[in-house]
Amino acid sequence: MSVQQDLQGPSATSEDTRMVLIVDDEPSMRTALSETVRRLGYQVRGAIDGVDAIEQIERIKPWLVVTDLKMPRLTGLELVKAIKQKSPQTFIVLMTAYGTVETAVEAMKYGANDYLLKPFSTDLLERVILNLQATTATDEQEGPATLEARAILTQDPGMIRLLTTLEGVAASQATVLISGESGTGKELMARYIHARSPRAHRPFVALNCAALPDSLLESELFGHERGAFTGAIQKKLGKFEMAHTGTLFLDEISEMNLGLQSKLLRVLQEREVDRIGGREPVPVNIRVIATTNRSLYHEVTQGRFREDLFYRLNVFPVTVPPLRDRSGDIPLLARHFLRSSAQRNGLTMPTLSERAIADLQQRPWKGNVRELENVMERAILVATGGAVDVDHLMPGDGTVPVREVGAVDTLVTASAHGSLWEMERDLIFKTLARVKENRTHAAKELGISIRTLRNKLREYRDMGYQVEAEKS
Known part of the structure; x- marks a missing residue:
């Protein structure tokens, strides 16, 4: 029997308020967590264990599930897997008193977004929820297809080792340089690091260095004062100041010209930024994570990238493997994208034939995970039966x-x-x-x-x- 009635707060009358489901077999723990979540303005329901939770999830499709790991009838990890089958967009936070890095990685592998080690403070729970809230807001601005893409789904041993490594790096203040081909998920890795860092509750500010011409990129990075140039009708804060106390994510750093590289180096060295037209430097406290889809060392040898900036960024280098090097993840990701596409388009989730899986695992995937997502989106739209087969992956x-x-x-x-x-x-x-x-x-x-x-x-x-x- 559900215990949702005694935990539903007064805000439950609002249809726009997101629902949070608390799953714990200890009544006192459910009550304490529910009060914390309700103070943040969310509707709250409770479940006495994983079986009760699954029954409720099918009806309410909660925005977030906060669940204990050790419970009767169904463990927290088993519940995580079930949630991702029934409601893939639902965020999941796992609570455990038996937490190890291995447990955390396993939970992340199955789709958990974060974990909390008991005992934890209510402030920590609030920070985790607010961080997920900020992620949701970013996803809604970028479009409906991006929410599912935020999850890092993998069962590849190399990727799991990489995630384990990033868990440790996240706790530090080290600058991280993420290399990898386009479409491998470098920004996901950056967000993964930020979400597990002491700065998780602070801003994550992203800037794609390849998306803006040089004339605009400088202003976006450093900001400008009113009247600094034609069209500067008011003061503008740059990304460095917007990311103060948080993380600045510089995507495709190799596309930045040498002049801006020099100014970026100064900011990283001095930890202060000069706005265009400004008179005094502005102190900033940030962590920088940068990505590149080409070898920065090669760019240095070719004279296109400053050597001193390279060493400043290359404090902790990370390489994300291409999809073709982790073919074991292809069935997992393909089914995930099919499920996401089916949900967006109001379609029944199809099966994926063994022939289709074999075909997908043989492809070179020059566009990596992004290309796979596009292929599965197209496949579900052209499939006419209950299964996606080879003919649906690409017209023969x-x-x-x-x-x-x-x-x-x-x-x-x-x-x-x-x-x-x-x-x-x-x-x-x-x-x-x-x-x-x-x-x-x-x-x-x-x-x-x-x-x-x-x-x-x-x-x-x-x-x-x-x-x-x-x-x-």
């Missing part, structure tokens, strides 16, 4: 649906020897030519973000294709 006749602005869906047919990668490349180049190399317009026509387009063009350039300069 070489046709791929493409939507063009102002036109109905059409089919672009590849040549007998063409590949999807080649079709994508040709479509991007043709679209750019049609809009006279305006990347913003091209991205809109292609239905992708400007960041994705820039990453694609950088990939083509690295492979020797001629890429025109960006035009506004």
Whole structure:
């Protein structure tokens, strides 16, 4: 029998308030946790164990489940797995008095977002919930597809060792440099570090160094005073000041020009920032996490990246392996993306055939996890039966649906020897030519973000294709 009635707070009448489910077999613990969560403005319900929790989850789809690890009838880890099957968007925080790094990693593997070691203070629980709340707000701004993508799902031994290592690094103040191919989840790793650091309850501020022209990037990083230049009608805080006491995430740091690299080095050394047009430096307390999809050491040897800045960033280097090197994760991720897509599109969750799994595990995955997500999104939309098979992963006749602005869906047919990668490349180049190399317009026509387009063009350039300069 559910115990939800005695824990439901007065705010439960509001349909807009998120629901939190507390799962613990000790009544006093449920009551104490419920009071803490209710003070933050959430609706609260309680469950006496994992079985009771599953019955309630099917009805209420809670935003967050806070569950004990050691319970009768169903353990916390078993409950985590069940929640991710029934309500993949639900956040999960695991409580345990038997916590070890191994237990935490296992919980994360199955989908838990965080864990708390008993005994813990109510302040710590509040910080964890507020951090998840901030993550949700960011995801809602970026679109419905990103919430599920925040989870780091893996059963690969190498990835699990990496996550275990990051648990220890997170507790330090060390600058972290994350390397890896595009689409491997470098930003997820950065958020993983931040969420487990002493700064978890403080801001996580991200800046993609490849997404802005140099003239705007400096202002975004360092801020400016009113009247510092034409158009500066008011003072603007830069990302460094916005991230004060928290974490500054610099994505694709290799794209920053040498002049800005020099200014960035000074901020990292002096821990103070000079706004454009400012008279006095502003002290900042930040942790920096940077990413790159190319070898920064190679960029140094080629004279495109400052050696002193490289060593300043390379305090703790981390390399995220490409998807093709952890093929055991492909079935896990493929099913996760199918489930997420089915939920978004109001479809029944299909099965994934063994033939389809074998096909997916043989692919090179140049776009890594991001590419896999796109493939599974397309597959569930074209599948007509209860299972996704090889034919649904990519049309066997070489046709791929493409939507063009102002036109109905059409089919672009590849040549007998063409590949999807080649079709994508040709479509991007043709679209750019049609809009006279305006990347913003091209991205809109292609239905992708400007960041994705820039990453694609950088990939083509690295492979020797001629890429025109960006035009506004």
